[in-house]
Amino acid sequence: MDKLDSMKLFTRVVELRSFTQAAQALNLKRSTVTDAIKQLETRLNIRLLQRTTRHVSLTLDGEAYYQRCLRILADVEDAEMAFAGAQPKGLLRVDVHGSMARHFLLPGLPDFLAMYPDIEFYMSEGDRLVDLVREGIDCVIRAGELKDSDMVARPLGTLPEITCASPDYLQRFGIPETPDDLAGHRMIGFRSSATGGLLPLVFQDQGKTREILLPTSLSVNGAESMKEAARRGMGIIQVPHYGLLEDLAQGNLVQILTNFPAGTLPVSLLYPRNRQLSPRVRVFIDWMVKEFARRDPHLT
Numbered sequence: 001m002d003k004l005d006s007m008k009l010f011t012r013v014v015e016l017r018s019f020t021q022a023a024q025a026l027n028l029k030r031s032t033v034t035d036a037i038k039q040l041e042t043r044l045n046i047r048l049l050q051r052t053t054r055h056v057s058l059t060l061d062g063e064a065y066y067q068r069c070l071r072i073l074a075d076v077e078d079a080e081m082a083f084a085g086a087q088p089k090g091l092l093r094v095d096v097h098g099s100m101a102r103h104f105l106l107p108g109l110p111d112f113l114a115m116y117p118d119i120e121f122y123m124s125e126g127d128r129l130v131d132l133v134r135e136g137i138d139c140v141i142r143a144g145e146l147k148d149s150d151m152v153a154r155p156l157g158t159l160p161e162i163t164c165a166s167p168d169y170l171q172r173f174g175i176p177e178t179p180d181d182l183a184g185h186r187m188i189g190f191r192s193s194a195t196g197g198l199l200p201l202v203f204q205d206q207g208k209t210r211e212i213l214l215p216t217s218l219s220v221n222g223a224e225s226m227k228e229a230a231r232r233g234m235g236i237i238q239v240p241h242y243g244l245l246e247d248l249a250q251g252n253l254v255q256i257l258t259n260f261p262a263g264t265l266p267v268s269l270l271y272p273r274n275r276q277l278s279p280r281v282r283v284f285i286d287w288m289v290k291e292f293a294r295r296d297p298h299l300t
Helices: 003-016 019-025 030-044 060-081 098-115 167-173 223-231 241-250 279-295
Strands: 049-051 056-058 090-096 119-125 139-143 151-165 201-205 208-212 237-240 254-256 264-272
Touching: 003 019, 003 030, 003 056, 003 060, 019 030, 056 060, 090 098, 090 279, 098 119, 098 139, 098 223, 098 241, 098 279, 139 279, 151 167, 151 201, 151 241, 151 279, 167 254, 223 237, 223 241, 237 241, 264 279
Parallel strands: 090 119, 090 139
Antiparallel strands: 049 056, 139 264, 151 237, 151 254, 151 264, 201 208
16 A cells, blocks of 8 residues: 555544544455554554544544645645646535535536536535534535634525414414514424524514514424424424425415514535645535525525
8 A cells, every 4th residue: 555545544544533434435444444554653653543442533643644644635636636637536525404405506416516527426414513524524514603613614695584384373373463473472493503502583673683582392403393393383483485485385384574584594615624625625615606696596
């Protein structure tokens, strides 16, 4: 195994924190991975990894070597890309919320892969906090205000939210005309994946922002569950407009308080600050910025 291959193998062991998972990811025997890391440590005359029965972690020397490996491997890929006709290639791993993927990413993905046929695209779905380095993910797409993190955020746009409830719910509780009419109503609570707290309903009222927390008998941390609960008459919700187009058209949900706009959700693409972007990630980011703007006329 040459030095570059050893570096690639080492970075996968670090990212997955497992010899076994790295071996599976690279289609190698576990013994091959173990022997390669031992040979690498012997050649460098340093200990790169701390091994336990559950996972592996970096030593201080290992952390420094890992960062150098990332830069070297990215430089090698950039050098190969510099020649005429070279195309981005390799596995591109992206994590995105399912509804955003179906609305903004998947419709144009065949065109993206046609432009870059040597890219293999892997998409995982979620809105949880993700350890990109450990899980080997290149970038994530998230909606919402960003907390301080060690990731770089590339803004994609903002998603306007609307306030909705089912016809059955409105028949039982009445149709509110202003936020003050929400007394006696219920909402379906959405719990932040970052804080675990309930997010309030937000309204623009005479140039001011009002936040209202209503009683709730159900709270969730997934947008799809929240929409399904709303369809079943369990309360009022505020979600991005794009995700409710079908429900509104079919009458499953009704928009309310239209004179009091809800908030907006910023959408960002995030990637590790200490990781040099590969060409395949750079072209995906540039494409995703254009794709988001093109897919929804309400996106600003």
